[in-house]
Amino acid sequence: MKFDKKKSNKASEVLYRSKALFFDWLFICVYLLFLLMITITFYYLVLNGIPEFTNFQSQLIATLTSIVPIIIIFSIMEGSNTFASWGKRKANLKVIYKDMPMKRSIIRNTIKFLPWQFGHMSTINGIYKDFETPFSMIFFALSMTLSIIYILTAFIRKDNRHLADILAGSRVVRNCK
Numbered sequence: 001m002k003f004d005k006k007k008s009n010k011a012s013e014v015l016y017r018s019k020a021l022f023f024d025w026l027f028i029c030v031y032l033l034f035l036l037m038i039t040i041t042f043y044y045l046v047l048n049g050i051p052e053f054t055n056f057q058s059q060l061i062a063t064l065t066s067i068v069p070i071i072i073i074f075s076i077m078e079g080s081n082t083f084a085s086w087g088k089r090k091a092n093l094k095v096i097y098k099d100m101p102m103k104r105s106i107i108r109n110t111i112k113f114l115p116w117q118f119g120h121m122s123t124i125n126g127i128y129k130d131f132e133t134p135f136s137m138i139f140f141a142l143s144m145t146l147s148i149i150y151i152l153t154a155f156i157r158k159d160n161r162h163l164a165d166i167l168a169g170s171r172v173v174r175n176c177k
Helices: 014-046 055-079 086-090 101-112 114-128 134-156 163-168
Strands: 093-097 170-174
Touching: 014 055, 014 086, 014 093, 014 134, 014 170, 055 101, 055 114, 086 093, 093 101, 101 114, 101 163, 101 170, 114 134, 134 163, 163 170
Parallel strands: none
Antiparallel strands: 093 170
């Protein structure tokens, strides 16, 4: 679906975006619980216990099992057919793009989940080294700052677009069926 500034696509209100965010958060929690069950089962049945990992290995595992799959899943949901994640469908919203929906959806979701990745990086480094190392503090600050910027831009802008929407050339609107 194409994004046209001249068209009167009414932007969704923050309440609808919050509802969508809540349902997407539930979706992610279910995914992470499923991942936990598979991982624990694998560790105990195949490896006879939880192995020890280095900081780098933990960073890689967190990125490849949680962040990357969620970005892929959300990009596919929001870049094709329904143009909506599970939460957006529940809130009767959809994402519209200027052009190239799949490419812009990947950009949007990569930017959208960046604070989560930065939070992982900060926390994992803090566990292995110290939470007061420059690395942990910088990535914690980046995570929190980006999250606050996303929320503020959604509240301040008349069209309720957050930073990821602006950079990806997308907009979340009510799904008028």
